[in-house]
Amino acid sequence: MLKRQLTFLENIHNITDESMEKKTLNELKKKLEAEKTLLEKDLLKFADKDKKIPYDYDTRFPELDVAARPSAPDENATEIDNYGNLLAVEHALELRLKEVGEALEKIKKNDGGYGKCENCQEEIKIERLKANPAAKICVKCANQNRK
Numbered sequence: 001m002l003k004r005q006l007t008f009l010e011n012i013h014n015i016t017d018e019s020m021e022k023k024t025l026n027e028l029k030k031k032l033e034a035e036k037t038l039l040e041k042d043l044l045k046f047a048d049k050d051k052k053i054p055y056d057y058d059t060r061f062p063e064l065d066v067a068a069r070p071s072a073p074d075e076n077a078t079e080i081d082n083y084g085n086l087l088a089v090e091h092a093l094e095l096r097l098k099e100v101g102e103a104l105e106k107i108k109k110n111d112g113g114y115g116k117c118e119n120c121q122e123e124i125k126i127e128r129l130k131a132n133p134a135a136k137i138c139v140k141c142a143n144q145n146r147k
Contacts, residue, residue: 024126025107025114028107028129028130028133029104029107029133031133032100032103032104032107032133032134033104035096035100035133035134036097036100036101036104039093039096039097039100040097043090043093043094044057046059046060046086046089046090047059047060047086047090048060054098054101055094055097055098055101057090057093057094058090059083059086059087059090061083062079062080062083096134099134099136100133100134102136103133103134115129117137117138117141118136118137119138119141120137120138120140120141122138122140123138124137124138125138125139
């Protein structure tokens with residue numbers, strides 16, 4: 001009798017753990033999807049999506065019309081300077097978008113790859129994933145890479 005009760009309690013515990021994992025995974029997936037949407041919106045403010053390369057955008061080059069505006073050289077210099085700054089922003093946003101997209105792809109595959117460190121294959125702690133759902137490596141490996 002006691003053995004059956006213990007088995008019953010163990011089964012309930014396992015079911016609770018599995019449903020908690022699904023709940024946590026769904027929360028992380030929602031965070032990733034929301035971040036992906038924001039990144040794409042931010043990029044579309046100044047860049048066009050490249051239809052051939054995933055996660056790639058091309059910053060729109062300013063239209064320079066020297067003949068139509070007498071003050072164009074100064075304005076053109078400012079626009080070109082702004083374009084250079086936007087290229088750096090584009091690159092940073094694209095990198096993050098790629099990380100987020102790859103994390104979502106791992107979740108979609110559902111093969112156990114999401115949440116595992118790409119270096120040591122250990123589970124990435126849930127606290128790290130909650131802080132950065134697109135994390136690819138665990139804290140230990142991240143610290144080793146910094147040295």
